[in-house]
Amino acid sequence: MDKNLMKKTSIFCCILLMMVLSVISIFGKTPSKNQTNMSGVEMLNFYTRQAKEEQEEIVEGKVRIKMPEGIGRGDIRINNDYVNQTVTIHVPETSEKFYYNYPLVGSSDYIQDLSYGFKDGKASIKIILDSVYEHIIEFRDDYLYLSFVEPKSLYDKIVVIDAGHGGTEPGKPAGDILEKNINLDIVLKLKKMLDNTDIRVYYTRLKDENPSFFHRVNLANATKANMFISIHNNSNESYIHGTQVLWNEKKKYKGLGTFELSQILLDEAVKSMGSKDMGLIDGNEAAYIVRTAEVPASIIEVGFMTNDAELANLLTDEYQQKAAQGIYNGILRAFEEGF
Numbered sequence: 001m002d003k004n005l006m007k008k009t010s011i012f013c014c015i016l017l018m019m020v021l022s023v024i025s026i027f028g029k030t031p032s033k034n035q036t037n038m039s040g041v042e043m044l045n046f047y048t049r050q051a052k053e054e055q056e057e058i059v060e061g062k063v064r065i066k067m068p069e070g071i072g073r074g075d076i077r078i079n080n081d082y083v084n085q086t087v088t089i090h091v092p093e094t095s096e097k098f099y100y101n102y103p104l105v106g107s108s109d110y111i112q113d114l115s116y117g118f119k120d121g122k123a124s125i126k127i128i129l130d131s132v133y134e135h136i137i138e139f140r141d142d143y144l145y146l147s148f149v150e151p152k153s154l155y156d157k158i159v160v161i162d163a164g165h166g167g168t169e170p171g172k173p174a175g176d177i178l179e180k181n182i183n184l185d186i187v188l189k190l191k192k193m194l195d196n197t198d199i200r201v202y203y204t205r206l207k208d209e210n211p212s213f214f215h216r217v218n219l220a221n222a223t224k225a226n227m228f229i230s231i232h233n234n235s236n237e238s239y240i241h242g243t244q245v246l247w248n249e250k251k252k253y254k255g256l257g258t259f260e261l262s263q264i265l266l267d268e269a270v271k272s273m274g275s276k277d278m279g280l281i282d283g284n285e286a287a288y289i290v291r292t293a294e295v296p297a298s299i300i301e302v303g304f305m306t307n308d309a310e311l312a313n314l315l316t317d318e319y320q321q322k323a324a325q326g327i328y329n330g331i332l333r334a335f336e337e338g339f
């Protein structure tokens, strides 16, 4: 081989090597084809291992999320959807490339799945959790640190309130009046009162939607709530009226449980509304909620929508307020009595 050709070949090889190296350095942080088939959690663990190898600071038990330049605490919106065990972090002014270059790293404890969404220059990072957790946020340098804790570690008193039915599931209709709307109206009035207490309340719904029975009960079981109260309205022959509470006879045990809670709620609701006491009903067979709840649970049937006079009452703000007040008084009394 002549000298000139050797020189040319070595220069060519050098350039080729440099190109290969620069491609590796540009894409060094991105997973190989094999790795792109990884789940969100596998990706998180992959980048976390890589960050540790590069001596980056990883805080134990926390997820680290890089913030784009100029984005601070006030710009970030975090939504914790407790019913669906999903935390979504909304980051403005972000390109898809940004989280491609700076993927999440940190602890995958409690995380079931993780995904990134991009729309109109905004990123949304969706984290699906393996149970119901409160999230704690911390800003340091250019990072948001996110950790998850069990509600019971933050709150002594936890109540789950369920507005029966919703969305495509109307409940009992009385003409064009739907049970789901009355249930929600009462819950929204109850919420106003509970907002001023030290009780942490989780609601299965605060709008016209229909979470599954599983998700409704899960909210109470996963948060280890002190009590779970589901609010409904009833139907029967038109002459029947009054208030009933469903409990679970199979879960009657010594101490404070579904029976004691249901009796307190019935007493307080009847007293506040002046309605007829229609007693406690065993709901074990019929009602998924009281059957599957692992915490003291009651379904309060506020009134009968099939009774004209009671239905007229149930449609007024005043009577709904009395119903909410009765349930509220019942919750406070239950805590006083040791729930």
Ligand SMILES: [Zn+2]
Residues within 6 Å of the ligand: 164, 165, 171, 172, 179, 232, 233
């Ligand atoms: Zn109902």
